[in-house]
Amino acid sequence: MRASRFFISTLKEAPSDAEIVSHQLMMRAGMIKRLGSGIYTYMPTGLRVIRKVEAIIREEMNKSGALELLMPLVQPAELWQETGRWDKMGPELMRVKDRHGREYAIQPTSEEVITDVVRSEIKSYRQLPLNFYHIQTKFRDERRPRFGLMRGREFTMKDAYSFDRDVEGMQKSYGIMFDAYVRIFNRFGLKFRAVAADNGAIGGTGSHEFHVIASTGEDALVYCPDSDFAANMEAAEALAIGERGAASEQMTKVPTPGKTKCESVAELLNLPLSRTVKTIALTVEKEEEGKVSKQYFMLLLRGDHELNEVKVGKVAGLANHRFSTEAEIQEVYGTAPGYLGPVSPKMPVTIVADRTVANMSDFVCGANELDYHLTGVNWGRDLPEPIVADLRNVVEGDASPDGKGVLAIERGIEVGHVFQLGTAYSEKMGATYLDENGKPAPLQMGCYGIGVTRILGAAIEQNFDDKGIVWPDALAPFQLVLCPMGMDRSEMVKAQVEQLYADLQAAGVDVIVDDRGLRPGAMFADWELIGVPHRVVIGERGLKEGNLEYQGRRDTEATAVPVAEMVAFIKGKLGQ
Amino acid sequence: MRASRFFISTLKEAPSDAEIVSHQLMMRAGMIKRLGSGIYTYMPTGLRVIRKVEAIIREEMNKSGALELLMPLVQPAELWQETGRWDKMGPELMRVKDRHGREYAIQPTSEEVITDVVRSEIKSYRQLPLNFYHIQTKFRDERRPRFGLMRGREFTMKDAYSFDRDVEGMQKSYGIMFDAYVRIFNRFGLKFRAVAADNGAIGGTGSHEFHVIASTGEDALVYCPDSDFAANMEAAEALAIGERGAASEQMTKVPTPGKTKCESVAELLNLPLSRTVKTIALTVEKEEEGKVSKQYFMLLLRGDHELNEVKVGKVAGLANHRFSTEAEIQEVYGTAPGYLGPVSPKMPVTIVADRTVANMSDFVCGANELDYHLTGVNWGRDLPEPIVADLRNVVEGDASPDGKGVLAIERGIEVGHVFQLGTAYSEKMGATYLDENGKPAPLQMGCYGIGVTRILGAAIEQNFDDKGIVWPDALAPFQLVLCPMGMDRSEMVKAQVEQLYADLQAAGVDVIVDDRGLRPGAMFADWELIGVPHRVVIGERGLKEGNLEYQGRRDTEATAVPVAEMVAFIKGKLGQ
Incomplete structure (x- = not known):
C-alpha cells in the first residue's frame, strides 16, 4: 500500500468524551469515527486490524472443526419468546417492528436462531457433534455506552454454538473450543489469562472467561502463581482465614456515638479492622397463596472484607434476596443501620457468617442499639453458631483454594467467554436428536464468544506508550x-x-x-x-x-x- | 475439506413457498434456511459462495483504488432527516427506537453516513478524489418479500461512494467504477450486460445497471446487436415508426358497442391493431394560494404499444400526474373509459401523442361517445397537431436510437448499479471542500452498489439444469x-x-x-x-x-x- 492512496487522518488531540487511552488513541489514529452513542464507523486503518483479528479467529475455528455460517441480524420475536429471553432481557435487547407490526430482535447473540436451525436439521446422533459459528454484527442497547469499542452498542462478535449427545460430549467440545481460544489469543500476540467464571443458573465449573491483561481492565482476575488456579472475582473461592481462638474477653457494650462504619469503630477502640465484623441486612419475599411473607437474613463479613454478591445468591434461600429497607431494619433490629449485630435482634433473623467470621473470637459488632457496639463477642457463648458460607471477595495473599500457594490479583479486560449451556436452550425449544435406540433426547449445547471489535481496545490498553499505539505484529494495520x-x-x-x-x-x-x-x-x-x-x-x-x-x-x-x-x-x- | 466434517443437508423437494428455480435449488441444496419473511440464514455451503463473491469484489475494488471501511447498521435518524430520506422512504426504511426513545434507521444504504464522515474529514481539494466502500448487511422492509435471495429483506450489499472536485472528476471516478464492475462480473463467470438506466431527478445519462442475463429475469434489457447501445426499458429511447402519410379517408363515426379495447375494435373493423390509437387520461392537481385546480392530459399510444411511465413523468407538466378517475373522465370527455379520443373532448385537454402516433394517418380512436369510435382520423385536418413525446416502451425490431441497426430485447436480473449523484447529498448535508482559491464548493458524488447475496440467486437463474445448480468455477462452494x-x-x-x-x-x-x-x-x-x-x-x-x-x-x-x-x-x- 502507498500512503498517498490510503486514507490517513490523525489528530493531535483526542475528543473530550474519550475517557480511556484505547479510545483516545483509536480516535487520534483515525481508526474509528463516532456516528452516535456507542456506534462507530471503522475507518480503513481500523478495519484492517479487524480483518486481521477475524482471519486469525476464522483459521483457528475452522482448524478446530467448527463450521462457519451466517445468521441474520433481524430475528423474529417468536423465537426469543420460546426461551423467555424476549421478556427477560429488558431494554438491552433492541426491538423493532416491521411494516406489518411483527416484532423482531436485533441480535445481541444467536442462541435461539442456531437452536432453531439445528432442531430442524439434526435428526440423529450420527450427525453429532456439530459446532457452528458466525462472525457478525451485534447490537446491545447499553444503558451507558462508553470507552469507545470497549462498551459500544454496535459491535462485531464471533459466536459459536456446539451440539452434542451428552454431557461428556459437550465437555469435549468445550475443551476443543478452550484450546482453540488459547491458540487464537497466542496468535494475537497478547498477554491473556483464562479464568474460571461463574456459570449462573447452570452451575458447575463449565465456564471460562478469556481476559487480556491490562492495568486499566475493569475486571479483577484471581490466580495462583504457583498453580493452575485462575478465576474471576465472582467465581474465586475464598477460604477461611485463621482458626477460631478461645474466648478471652467478656462481651461488653461500648458507646460508639456516630461510628457507623467498622473503620471508625476500630479507630475509636484502637483495634485492628480485622477484629471487627460488619453486617448486611437482607430481605427475601415469598408469595404463597397470594400472600407475601418476608424472611430476614443477616450476612456477616470481617470489617476489611468485601461482599461478593454472586456468592450470596448461591446461599440456600438467598437466590432472590434484596437489601433490607431502613424501615425493615428499624422493625427487625430496633435500631438504625450502622449499629446492627448478630446478638439478640428484636425479631428472628437467619445469620449467615462468612467462613472467616465463623473462625473469629473476641470480635466487635453492632449492639442493635443506637450509638453502641459490642466487644469481646464469641460464637457459642454469646450467640448461637451461625450458618457458614463463602460470602466475600478474595484478597491478595489469601490461600489458593487448591492448597498450592497464595493468591495474586491482576486486572483484565474480558474479550472471550466459553460456556457450557447444557440443555437450557434445547429443552425450551424442543431441540432433540434420536439416540441409538431411536429415542429423542435434548441436545447438549455450549456457546463460545469472542468480542472482535473489543479486541482492538483491549490490545491497545495493553500496548501503548506516550507516542501512541504499539500493535503486536499479528494485529497491526x-x-x-x-x-x-x-x-x-x-x-x-x-x-x-x-x-x-x-x-x-x-x-x-x-x-x-x-x-x-x-x-x-x-x-x-x-x-x-x-x-x-x-x-x-x-x-x-x-x-x-x-x-x-x-x-x-x-x-x-x-x-x-x-x-x-x-x-x-x-x-x-x-x-x- | 472432507464431507464428513462439513455440513451437507440436501432435500428431494423444495418447500412450496419457493416460487422460482434459484430459490428452490438453494433450499434443496441446503445453502440457505428461512428464518422469517425475506430473512435467511446462510448455511455453510451458501456462505462459501458469498465469501467468493465478496473476495472478487474486494480485490477489484481495491485494485481500482477504492478504500474499504465499515459503516454501522444502526444509523441516527438525524442524518436521514438532513437529506429528507427519513420522510421520503416510507415503510421500506426499517426504523427503531433505543431505550432513550432516540430514533435510528437500519441501513438500506449509507449515503448519509459516508457524507457525514467525509464532511468532517475532507478539508481540501488536495485530499480528492476519494472512493470509500463497505460490504455490509442491509435491511429493506419490502412490502412483499419473495423469490428467496432475489427480493429478501435482509441482504448483503457492497456499496461504494466516490467524492470529487467537479463533474469531470466525478465522471472519471464513475468510469473507473464501471470498468471495475466489468472486471468483477467477468471474473464471476456470468453472462451479463450493462445498460443505461434512468437517472431520476439527477437527469443526464449518469447511471448504468448491471444485469445478469437470465430468461427468468424481472427486467427487460434493450440492446442493439450491431452497436454499443444498451439500456433498460425505462431508459431506452423509442423512435417514431414510419412517416406520416397523406389523409386518404374521411373521418367517420362507427358503432363499436361494448368494444372498449383497441384489440376488439381492430377485430370488429377488420383492421390491423397498428391502425388504432389508445388513449390514457391523466390528471395533474395544482395547489395555488390554498386552492386546488386540476389540469387534464390525454396520452396517445399506438394500439399495440405499451406506456412507459418513467417517460411520462419527464413530459413538461406531467412530473406529478395520476390516472384520471372515472368521475373525472365522465366530466371531461362526457363518456366512459374505452371510448375516449382526442377529437373534441367536452372540456379542454392537453393532448400528448407518442412519436409514432404523431406519424400516423387515417387512424382509429374513441369518439368520446359511448359505443362509438372514429375511423379515418387525421392530424391537422380533424384535430390540431399534438404535443409529441416519447411515451412508449421500445419493442423488438425498433430502430436503435444510435441509428446503427434494430433493437433486441432480453431478460435480466439487476445485480449492480452505478450512479452519478452529483451534489444531491453533499448540498443538503453541507459536505464541501476548499478549492485552490480557498473557496468552499460542494463535493461531487457517485454511488455504486452490488447486491452480494442477490448474485447467488442470479447466478443460479442463469446456470441450472434438471439435476440442480451449475456454478461457474469462480463462485462454486x-x-x-x-x-x-x-x-x-x-x-x-x-x-x-x-x-x-x-x-x-x-x-x-x-x-x-x-x-x-x-x-x-x-x-x-x-x-x-x-x-x-x-x-x-x-x-x-x-x-x-x-x-x-x-x-x-x-x-x-x-x-x-x-x-x-x-x-x-x-x-x-x-x-x-
Whole structure:
C-alpha cells in the first residue's frame, strides 16, 4: 500500500468524551469515527486490524472443526419468546417492528436462531457433534455506552454454538473450543489469562472467561502463581482465614456515638479492622397463596472484607434476596443501620457468617442499639453458631483454594467467554436428536464468544506508550512502514524505496510506503501514533554507506542494516 | 475439506413457498434456511459462495483504488432527516427506537453516513478524489418479500461512494467504477450486460445497471446487436415508426358497442391493431394560494404499444400526474373509459401523442361517445397537431436510437448499479471542500452498489439444469469433488483418494472429498444438486487401468484420465 492512496487522518488531540487511552488513541489514529452513542464507523486503518483479528479467529475455528455460517441480524420475536429471553432481557435487547407490526430482535447473540436451525436439521446422533459459528454484527442497547469499542452498542462478535449427545460430549467440545481460544489469543500476540467464571443458573465449573491483561481492565482476575488456579472475582473461592481462638474477653457494650462504619469503630477502640465484623441486612419475599411473607437474613463479613454478591445468591434461600429497607431494619433490629449485630435482634433473623467470621473470637459488632457496639463477642457463648458460607471477595495473599500457594490479583479486560449451556436452550425449544435406540433426547449445547471489535481496545490498553499505539505484529494495520527521506529530491532514495517496497511485498510483508512527502517528524509521529511495529528509514546519507535504518516501535535506537540484508532482517523480526 | 466434517443437508423437494428455480435449488441444496419473511440464514455451503463473491469484489475494488471501511447498521435518524430520506422512504426504511426513545434507521444504504464522515474529514481539494466502500448487511422492509435471495429483506450489499472536485472528476471516478464492475462480473463467470438506466431527478445519462442475463429475469434489457447501445426499458429511447402519410379517408363515426379495447375494435373493423390509437387520461392537481385546480392530459399510444411511465413523468407538466378517475373522465370527455379520443373532448385537454402516433394517418380512436369510435382520423385536418413525446416502451425490431441497426430485447436480473449523484447529498448535508482559491464548493458524488447475496440467486437463474445448480468455477462452494467408490472396502481406492486430495490441495484447488460412505447414486445426486462444477470418481476398476474418471457438471460423458495427469488436467480445466 502507498500512503498517498490510503486514507490517513490523525489528530493531535483526542475528543473530550474519550475517557480511556484505547479510545483516545483509536480516535487520534483515525481508526474509528463516532456516528452516535456507542456506534462507530471503522475507518480503513481500523478495519484492517479487524480483518486481521477475524482471519486469525476464522483459521483457528475452522482448524478446530467448527463450521462457519451466517445468521441474520433481524430475528423474529417468536423465537426469543420460546426461551423467555424476549421478556427477560429488558431494554438491552433492541426491538423493532416491521411494516406489518411483527416484532423482531436485533441480535445481541444467536442462541435461539442456531437452536432453531439445528432442531430442524439434526435428526440423529450420527450427525453429532456439530459446532457452528458466525462472525457478525451485534447490537446491545447499553444503558451507558462508553470507552469507545470497549462498551459500544454496535459491535462485531464471533459466536459459536456446539451440539452434542451428552454431557461428556459437550465437555469435549468445550475443551476443543478452550484450546482453540488459547491458540487464537497466542496468535494475537497478547498477554491473556483464562479464568474460571461463574456459570449462573447452570452451575458447575463449565465456564471460562478469556481476559487480556491490562492495568486499566475493569475486571479483577484471581490466580495462583504457583498453580493452575485462575478465576474471576465472582467465581474465586475464598477460604477461611485463621482458626477460631478461645474466648478471652467478656462481651461488653461500648458507646460508639456516630461510628457507623467498622473503620471508625476500630479507630475509636484502637483495634485492628480485622477484629471487627460488619453486617448486611437482607430481605427475601415469598408469595404463597397470594400472600407475601418476608424472611430476614443477616450476612456477616470481617470489617476489611468485601461482599461478593454472586456468592450470596448461591446461599440456600438467598437466590432472590434484596437489601433490607431502613424501615425493615428499624422493625427487625430496633435500631438504625450502622449499629446492627448478630446478638439478640428484636425479631428472628437467619445469620449467615462468612467462613472467616465463623473462625473469629473476641470480635466487635453492632449492639442493635443506637450509638453502641459490642466487644469481646464469641460464637457459642454469646450467640448461637451461625450458618457458614463463602460470602466475600478474595484478597491478595489469601490461600489458593487448591492448597498450592497464595493468591495474586491482576486486572483484565474480558474479550472471550466459553460456556457450557447444557440443555437450557434445547429443552425450551424442543431441540432433540434420536439416540441409538431411536429415542429423542435434548441436545447438549455450549456457546463460545469472542468480542472482535473489543479486541482492538483491549490490545491497545495493553500496548501503548506516550507516542501512541504499539500493535503486536499479528494485529497491526501494517506490519512495516517505509519512510523515505526526501523521496522527491533524491533519485537514489526513490529508486531504493521502490526496490525495497517491491522486494518486501514479494516476501509477503504487509508494508506501507509513506510517499506523502511529509517532513520526517510529522511522518514518524503519524506512524508511531498508528502503532506500526516496524519502521525502515531510507535516506541518502545511509545509502551512501550502503545502509538503511531499522527501528522497532519499542526500540529507543535505530539499527543500521545493509541494504542487501534488509528483507531477511525484517522477516527475522516478523518471525517468518 | 472432507464431507464428513462439513455440513451437507440436501432435500428431494423444495418447500412450496419457493416460487422460482434459484430459490428452490438453494433450499434443496441446503445453502440457505428461512428464518422469517425475506430473512435467511446462510448455511455453510451458501456462505462459501458469498465469501467468493465478496473476495472478487474486494480485490477489484481495491485494485481500482477504492478504500474499504465499515459503516454501522444502526444509523441516527438525524442524518436521514438532513437529506429528507427519513420522510421520503416510507415503510421500506426499517426504523427503531433505543431505550432513550432516540430514533435510528437500519441501513438500506449509507449515503448519509459516508457524507457525514467525509464532511468532517475532507478539508481540501488536495485530499480528492476519494472512493470509500463497505460490504455490509442491509435491511429493506419490502412490502412483499419473495423469490428467496432475489427480493429478501435482509441482504448483503457492497456499496461504494466516490467524492470529487467537479463533474469531470466525478465522471472519471464513475468510469473507473464501471470498468471495475466489468472486471468483477467477468471474473464471476456470468453472462451479463450493462445498460443505461434512468437517472431520476439527477437527469443526464449518469447511471448504468448491471444485469445478469437470465430468461427468468424481472427486467427487460434493450440492446442493439450491431452497436454499443444498451439500456433498460425505462431508459431506452423509442423512435417514431414510419412517416406520416397523406389523409386518404374521411373521418367517420362507427358503432363499436361494448368494444372498449383497441384489440376488439381492430377485430370488429377488420383492421390491423397498428391502425388504432389508445388513449390514457391523466390528471395533474395544482395547489395555488390554498386552492386546488386540476389540469387534464390525454396520452396517445399506438394500439399495440405499451406506456412507459418513467417517460411520462419527464413530459413538461406531467412530473406529478395520476390516472384520471372515472368521475373525472365522465366530466371531461362526457363518456366512459374505452371510448375516449382526442377529437373534441367536452372540456379542454392537453393532448400528448407518442412519436409514432404523431406519424400516423387515417387512424382509429374513441369518439368520446359511448359505443362509438372514429375511423379515418387525421392530424391537422380533424384535430390540431399534438404535443409529441416519447411515451412508449421500445419493442423488438425498433430502430436503435444510435441509428446503427434494430433493437433486441432480453431478460435480466439487476445485480449492480452505478450512479452519478452529483451534489444531491453533499448540498443538503453541507459536505464541501476548499478549492485552490480557498473557496468552499460542494463535493461531487457517485454511488455504486452490488447486491452480494442477490448474485447467488442470479447466478443460479442463469446456470441450472434438471439435476440442480451449475456454478461457474469462480463462485462454486467447492471447485471439485472427489467421489471414491467403496473407500471403506478398498485400500487401493482409499490410498489413491488421500494422495489425490493432498496433491490437489497443494496445487491450490478448492476440493472436497466425499468420505461419507454413500452409495454412488446418492453421492452424485448431492453434488449435482449443489452444483460443484468438476467431479473425479476414483474406483478400483479404473485404477487397475491406471485411470480416474473426470466429469464436468455439464458433460454428458465421463473422461478417463491417467492418475499421474489428473492434477494438471484439473488445473487446465480451472484455467489455472
